[in-house]
Amino acid sequence: GRGRGRFWKPTTLPLFVQWTELLDPTNLVVSIEKIEKSRQLLLTNEDAFIHDLEDRRVQExxxxSLSTVHPDNSKLIPVPFRPAAxxxxxxxxVSQPRPQVSFYTYTTAFNIVNGNASYNRRPHESLLLGTGVIASSSFFGVGVPSLGQTHPLLCIFFSTSTAHISAMNVVAxxxxxxxRGIEVMDKEGNVMGYSRRAGTKAVKDTATSRIVLFGTSAFIPEVFSHFFIRTQFFRQYPWSLWTFKLSCTVLVMGLMVPVSFSMYPQIERIQCNKLEKEIQSATEETELFYNRGV
Known part of the structure; x- marks a missing residue:
């Protein structure tokens, strides 16, 4: 009874619109007191339709809650690792010539914090796993050649490696x-068991969304930068390249973050006949639900 069903109800909003609201930067500075009040309001209005425009308080x-609280364990997500961050x-x-160790350190922590938390794990396991993932991701990342000045077209090609390494980072x-398997639930939020197949699908779908996010966010700015360095403006102000590339990256990522997050629902459906036999025998439902993670 973690109450996940209370906080992840079906919505009439398209997923993209929903995520643009959840990614509001103000969600990074909201006080713990306001978050707790929001949780209590949802608990007392459990049966309310949360997108009722007549009840703005419940909607807000x-x-x-969705933008600051983990749906599996109801714990506050640390501010640096909330989706809006x-x-x-x-x-x-991402706008740097090649991936940095700091980038893989942050994304590893983000993936672990925002992954499914319904299975049993000890703190030292997450620490050891995270350290290994950071080391391996950084090893592959720093191996990407920095050929931007002498071979700009190759730099465009190699920039997409960030996407593939980011996907590997999610998987690892x-x-x-x-x-170990993750919890699968019926439509009322009752846990039917732990499914390794659901866990595999959750990781696979999230890794795919990372390829789209970081692949597009690294590729498009490199393409624009390739043409920008040919302009007269760049010849007069060569220092402007980094500013241009950073601005382009922010604009592209600003669009691609909600796009990638909305590729798959946060709470995904899975047909019961695709799950393990012991879970199929535990319920008469034709489909179950699980938290995919972010």
Missing amino acids: AWKR LLPFTAPM ARSLEPI
Whole structure:
């Protein structure tokens, strides 16, 4: 009874619109007191339709809860790792000539914090796993050649490697989910069991969304920069390249973060016949639900 069903109800809003609201930067500075009040309001209005425009308080409480509280364990998400923090933290790193260790350190922590938390894990396991993932991601990342000045077209090609390494980072950081299984629930939020197949799908879908996010966010600014360095403005002000590239990256990521997050629902459906036999025998439902993570 973690109460996940209370805070992840079906919504009439398209996922993209929903995420643009959850990614509001003000969600990074909301006080703990306001978050707790929002949670209590949702608990006392459990049966209310949370997108009822006549009840703005419930609607705002719902958004605040989704953007600051982990749906699996109901714990506050640390401010630097809330979904709204991804853009301001990673955009300056993605705009660099090649991936930085700091980029993989942050994304590893982000993936672990925002992954599924319904399976049993000890703190030291997350620490050891995170350290290994940071080391391996950084090893592959720093191996990407920095050929921007002599081979700009190759730099465009190699920039997409950030996307593939980021996807590998998700798979490695959340590798315990397919091994131990994650909770699957019926539509009322009752846990039917732990599924390794659901864990595998959750990690796979999230990794795919990362490829779209960081692949597009790294590729498009490199393409524009390739043409920008040919302009007269760049010849007069060569220092402007970094500013141009950073601005372009922020604009592209500003669009791609909600796009990638909305590729798959936060609470995904899975047909019961695709799950393990012991889970199928535990319920008569034809489909179950699980938290995909971010």
